[in-house]
Amino acid sequence: MxxxxxxxxxxxxxxxxxxxxxxxxxxxxxxxxxxxxxxxxxxxRTTTGKxxxxxxxxxxxxxxxxxxxxxxxxxxxxxxxxxxxxxxxxxxxxxxxxxxxxxxxxxxxxxxxxxxxxxxxxxxxxxxxxxxxxxxxxxxxxxxxxxxxxxxxxxxxxxxxxxxxxxxxxxxxxxxxxxxxxxxxxxxxxxxxxxxxxxxxxxxxxxxNVLSMHCSANVGKDGDVALFFGLSGTGKTTLSADPNRFLIGDDEHGWSEDGVFNIEGGCYAKCIRLSEENEPQIWNAIKFGAVLENVDIDENRNLDFDSDRLTENTRAAYPLHYIPGAVIPSTAGHPNVVIFLTADAFGVLPPIAKLSKEQAMYHFLSGYTSKLAGTERGVTEPEATFSTCFGEPFLPLSPTVYAEMLGEKITKHNARVYLVNTGWSGGPYGVGQRMKIAYTRAMVTAAINGSIETSDFVTDPIFGLQIPTQIEGVPSEVLNPRNTWADKEAYDRQAEDLARRFNENFKKFSHVSDEIKSAAPLVK
Missing domain, CATH: 3.40.449.10 (Phosphoenolpyruvate Carboxykinase, domain 1)
Structure with missing residues (x-):
């Protein structure tokens, strides 16, 4: 015994x-x-040591x-x-x-x-x-x-x-x-x-028969639900805390035959460089009852959200009801829109692109992003990584269990799927700039309200993604990542490099259908 x-x-x-x-x-x-x-x-405010x-x-x-x-x-x-x-x-x-x-x-x-x-x-x-x-x-x-x-x-x-x-x-x-x-x-x-x-x-x-998901979720006045998949630091919490929509939850959800529900009763937001202007709902949630981890503080008890003296992974924990209009109990109907968030440190993925169902399954299984500094021990600058289902560290079962369930639900409920890059534009990390949050919000809004579908689309020659040519509130040149690079040949090399990484990573999914495999980026 x-x-x-x-x-x-x-x-x-x-x-x-x-x-x-x-x-x-x-x-x-x-x-x-x-x-x-x-x-x-x-x-x-507390500190958590090493x-x-x-x-x-x-x-x-x-x-x-x-x-x-x-x-x-x-x-x-x-x-x-x-x-x-x-x-x-x-x-x-x-x-x-x-x-x-x-x-x-x-x-x-x-x-x-x-x-x-x-x-x-x-x-x-x-x-x-x-x-x-x-x-x-x-x-x-x-x-x-x-x-x-x-x-x-x-x-x-x-x-x-x-x-x-x-x-x-x-x-x-x-x-x-x-x-x-x-x-x-x-x-x-x-x-x-x-x-x-x-x-x-x-x-x-x-x-x-419930799909558990590493995603945030919100709902509009008309009951339209949006999901935001992504690893820590890609924008799940920030983008789901939308003053024009109602928050269901910021990180963990289930999708049952009845709709989606939050697994948690609170939010755990990254707050490095937090500002009232960019993230007013999170800013205002940091009040009595909230817990701050590793945020720098001065002798007068003022918080310095810009400081990474202790870590980049500064955090704020607060209950869901601290967000105005949060849905409590945090349940809603079936999602209309599914958004995959990535923070591409290579700076080559478009800031938003429309995915076919096969592309959606390919990118869900790939789970590409860049680990951002501080979210795990030893990560000091962004590292390209593939985290299956955008949540591999938390999945005890085979990734295909979650992927197949998502595919079935996307088809059954006719959900539209988009890939959104909240990472770098105009060059890789260290050269380019992080995508402006105002632009990302405008693109996400267009995806959710459907106005993005009135745009013309061009096909990315390597990744095969459908890139819109215009979105209200976003400069057109930003939408196609190659246009933002001064050195176009450098962009092409970087895109080829990332495409190879996608293909190499996907070899472990040899048992998936040919339709999903065909959504892979093209490598010369």
Whole structure:
């Protein structure tokens, strides 16, 4: 049978535990304990040490026989033995047994038909405020009957010894599907908590015929729904927080037979170089109850959003209702428009292009973007990467499971699909400029309201994408990336290079249809 797991309930009974505190109470505890400080905006600000982003090399799934066959094992989903997990779990619970603890009971999934009751046990009060704001908060009535089906134990202060504990470093994020536990230690970055539950939902939902998606979503006055897929830093949060539309959620959603629903109850926005002018809704959400990670601050408690002294990956966490007009409960109908966001560091993809269904499937499976500085440990400048389904780090099942479901839903609901490049124009990173957010907003608006379809389109000779020739509010020369480069031959070389990378990456999808393969870029 191996090592028995320690009893979490006995630990919670034997120490000082605060259950489901109010926001003011958690803020008081966090400040009193020296974990954070109150800023002039009313938000609390904390730092997370050397872990200022996710640590993907330290994420594991317990290799249990009854679950093993369904998991797509590899660099993303690294296996770890039940024995190693139980040993670490017991050590962590022993470590927590004489500490003050903070417990949050709530839900993942706004649609009650697919809702997962969760419990999060926190060593740090500020992380308890984070989960209170990021997950779905129960009503008083729901709290009376709440029975967690999954538990997260977050002990940042416990550091593993790799030589003894079987981890890759002092940090670890371990998902145990059999025991329904997530164990986190050694890292203070709160994003690990939310993404671990997202990974759990990405395992559970597809088996109930629900597509789980790494995307933001909003809805218009007439009920038209738009999805924004993309990795961290590509603009999901920024572009979905549209003053003319209603926010469903900024990062994680399910698409069922009834429509879309938010998996979370809050937002986790990157706030490096945040400005009131460009992102007013996010700017105004940073108030009492919000949590700021690694944002620079002066002696007068003023925030410096332009500073990357601690990391590029500065973050703000706040509840969904801090965004005016947010949809609560955060459910809506079927999407009319699907947008794939990429931040192309090569500067060669068009700022917006229309995709056929086959191209949509090709680009969804490819998941091309550039990892932006700070979102993962060790990334200091943009790196070209392919992240299947625009969310590979969080997908326990085979990528084709999610891709096939998306293809079926696009066809069934006649959704239009666009690729939007929020990255570089006029040259690669270091030479060109990041696409102006005002232009991107105008292009996204045109895609959502359908006015883009009145434009003439030209076909990109390498990528085969349909590029509009005019969009209101956007200079025409910006729409075709080759026109923005002073050195056209340099553009052609860079485009060929990226096309080769697409083709090389797609070799791993040898089993997909010839129609999808035919959507690949052309290489001379």
């Amino acid at each position: 191996g090592l028995k797991m320690a009893d979490l309930n006995s630990i919670l009974e034997g120490t000082t535990v605060y259950y489901n505190l109010s926001v003011p109470e958690i803020v008081e505890h966090s400040i009193k304990r020296g974990e954070s400080m109150l800023t002039k905006t009313g938000a609390i 872990y200022t982003g996710r640590s993907p090399k330290d994420r594991f799934i317990v290799d249990e026989p009854e679950y093993s066959a369904k998991i797509s094992w590899g660099k993303v989903n690294q296996p770890i033995s039940p024995e190693i997990f139980r040993n670490l779990y017991n050590k962590v619970l022993n470590y927590l047994s004489n500490k003050e603890l903070f417990v949050f009971d709530g839900f993942a999934g706004a649609d009650k038909n697919y809702q997962l009751p969760i419990r999060v046990v926190n060593e740090y009060a500020w992380q308890n405020l984070f989960v209170h704001q990021l997950f779905i908060r129960p009503t008083e009535e729901e709290l009376k009957t709440h029975q967690p089906e999954f538990t997260v134990v977050a002990a940042p202060g416990f550091k593993a010894d790799p030589s003894v504990d079987g981890t890759n470093s002092e940090a670890f994020v371990i998902i145990n599907l059999k025991e329904k536990v997530v164990l986190i230690g050694g890292t203070e970055y709160a994003g690990e908590i939310k993404k671990s539950i997202f990974s759990v939902m990405n395992y559970l939902l597809p088996q109930r």
